[in-house]
Structures are given as structure tokens and as C-alpha cells.
Amino acid sequence: MIFVISLIAILALLALLIFCFTVFFDQAVFNRRGTVYRVKTDQKKVALTFDDGPSPVWTPLILDELKKADVKATFFMIGHHVKKYPEIAQRVAQEGHTIANHGYAHSVVLYYTPEEIEEEIKYTEYVIKEITGQTTKYFRPPKAWLPKDIKQKIKAMGYKVILWSLNSKDWVRFSHQYIVKYLVRHIRNGDILLFHDSGDVFKTEGGSRRQTVLAIPLLVKTLQEKGYEFVALEELLNE
Numbered sequence: 001m002i003f004v005i006s007l008i009a010i011l012a013l014l015a016l017l018i019f020c021f022t023v024f025f026d027q028a029v030f031n032r033r034g035t036v037y038r039v040k041t042d043q044k045k046v047a048l049t050f051d052d053g054p055s056p057v058w059t060p061l062i063l064d065e066l067k068k069a070d071v072k073a074t075f076f077m078i079g080h081h082v083k084k085y086p087e088i089a090q091r092v093a094q095e096g097h098t099i100a101n102h103g104y105a106h107s108v109v110l111y112y113t114p115e116e117i118e119e120e121i122k123y124t125e126y127v128i129k130e131i132t133g134q135t136t137k138y139f140r141p142p143k144a145w146l147p148k149d150i151k152q153k154i155k156a157m158g159y160k161v162i163l164w165s166l167n168s169k170d171w172v173r174f175s176h177q178y179i180v181k182y183l184v185r186h187i188r189n190g191d192i193l194l195f196h197d198s199g200d201v202f203k204t205e206g207g208s209r210r211q212t213v214l215a216i217p218l219l220v221k222t223l224q225e226k227g228y229e230f231v232a233l234e235e236l237l238n239e
């Protein structure tokens with residue numbers, strides 16, 4: 001009996017530690033070598049990026065906010081969501097935003113072979129091109145995990161691996177005021193900001209991105225007042 005209780009206590013502690021690690025730390029910093037996560041510039045330009053969409057619920061609301069603010073962003077889409085919600089992906093493209101590649105199934109690529117990742121990226125590229133007309137050239141690995149050989153393979157395909165320098169942690173469901181306060185406090189020229197336009201705490205669909213939608217106008221207004229300009233990735237990268 002004592003053994004079972006101890007085991008449950010250890011597992012609960014472990015789960016709590018993992019949760020605290022993901023909430024308060026950003027594992028992406030371990031994988032930054034050889035990726036683009038921030039651009040060195042003396043211009044006050046920053047890029048908004050949205051992962052895991054398109055979502056039929058949240059992406060349109062985010063697009064409405066971006067349109068009102070006259071801001072262009074970059075959407076790292078999941079291939080099977082593009083297939084499922086083609087008209088939403090098309091709207092993203094029609095409104096002048098950049099569409100980028102976040103894999104087809106949102107699988108963590110740690111255990112992929114280079115051939116498998118090539119196949120998945122190419123298929124996602126094909127789906128996005130067929131539906132939106134955009135050819136993707138930026139790839140972001142789900143959860144930011146990617147081993148060195150996979151990173152090299154992706155770059156050999158002509159892609160840039162894009163991470164981020166500022167994580168909104170919007171998936172944790174912090175309030176939008178907290179998210180904006182955190183981002184404004186840490187913002188620097190050339191930052192790439194991570195948000196999500198689909199998903200929940202542990203899923204890529206079915207949750208609430210209400211706080212993300214609310215954060216966008218407040219963040220844009222606050223940073224524009226400080227002289228920052230929001231641009232899509234190609235402009236930040238001067239491409």
C-alpha cells in the first residue's frame with residue numbers, strides 16, 4: 001500500500017514538474033542552432049506567427065483583427081487542417097498573409113528519418129499549393145523538436161527552419177492582458193512572436209483561442225505606439 005502511494009506521489013510530482021517546465025520554460029531555446037528565431041536589425045520590425053491552423057472558428061476572428069489593424073502575419077499551417085478547412089486557408093492567402101509549413105499531421109519529428117520528413121514536408125507543400133496557390137518556403141517543427149540530421153535535410157530542401165524568439169504561451173490560456181504585458185516587456189527589434197490560431201492545451205483543434213484573438217489588437221496598438229511595425233516573415237528576413 002505504501003509502495004502504491006509513493007508511486008502515485010512520484011508520478012504526480014513528475015507530471016507537475018513537466019507541466020511547470022512547459023509552462024514557464026521554452027524548450028525551443030535548445031534547438032535554435034541553425035534555425036531562424038530572430039532577425040538582427042536596427043529597424044523596429046517584428047513578425048507575428050500563428051501555428052496549428054487553419055481553424056474554422058478562430059482563424060477568421062484573428063484575420064478580422066489583423067485586417068482592422070492593417071497588419072500582415074505568417075501562418076504555419078498543418079496540412080490536414082488545410083485539407084479539412086480549405087476555404088479558411090484560402091482566405092488567409094487572399095488577405096495577403098504568408099502561409100508556411102507546419103507538417104501534415106503535427107507529429108513531433110524527433111523519430112523521423114530524413115526521407116520521412118522530406119515526404120511529409122513535400123506533401124504538405126503540395127496540399128497548401130493546390131488549395132491556396134502559395135508555395136511554402138518556411139518550416140516550423142511541431143513542438144520545436146528536431147534532430148540535427150533532420151534540420152540539415154530540411155535546409156537541403158531549400159527551406160528555412162523558423163522558430164521564435166518570443167513565445168506568447170497562449171496555449172496555456174493566460175489572460176490576454178497578461179500575454180500582452182509579457183510580450184511588450186520583452187520585445188526587441190527583429191523578434192518572431194509565436195501564437196496559435198487553433199487548438200487547446202494539448203490538442204491542435206477543439207479548444208479556445210479567445211485570449212489570442214483578444215491579445216492581437218491590444219498588442220498591435222501598444223507596440224505601434226512604441227514605434228514597432230508588424231511584418232510578414234519575408235519582409236523581416238528581407239526576402
Ligand SMILES: [Zn+2]
Nearest residue numbers: 051052142143
Ligand atoms: Zn504546432
